[in-house]
Amino acid sequence: MNTHLTPQEREQLYSLIREKLDLSGAECPEEIKNTTMVRELTGVDSLKLLRLLGAVELGFQVNLGFEAMTQVQTVQDIERLICESREKYAARAS
Numbered sequence: 001m002n003t004h005l006t007p008q009e010r011e012q013l014y015s016l017i018r019e020k021l022d023l024s025g026a027e028c029p030e031e032i033k034n035t036t037m038v039r040e041l042t043g044v045d046s047l048k049l050l051r052l053l054g055a056v057e058l059g060f061q062v063n064l065g066f067e068a069m070t071q072v073q074t075v076q077d078i079e080r081l082i083c084e085s086r087e088k089y090a091a092r093a094s
Contacts, residue, residue, distance in 0.1 A: 005079050009060070013078065016059055020052040034076040053078075062086060 005013060014032045018024060021044055023032075038044060038052075046069070053068050056078060062085035072078055 005082065010079070012059060013056070013075070016055050017052060017075065020055050021048050032075060034074065034079065036075045038072055038075060056082065
């Protein structure tokens, strides 16, 4: 199973995180990395996380499901969920 995004996809994910969680400028001095704890970022609440996961579903054309809310701790968790969703779709399609 491919559990990693391409560098371009990873940058797309980081961009979505910055946009949907309103992380710009002085409010988010730290760099987004795979190990970043999503729920600990400034101003993140469950509604913003839900918006982010919805944007990830649209942007990456995947279905993460509502259970994704409880599974996301780090950015890497989001990446893993994207890859798992792609694998499930590929398995159904073949």
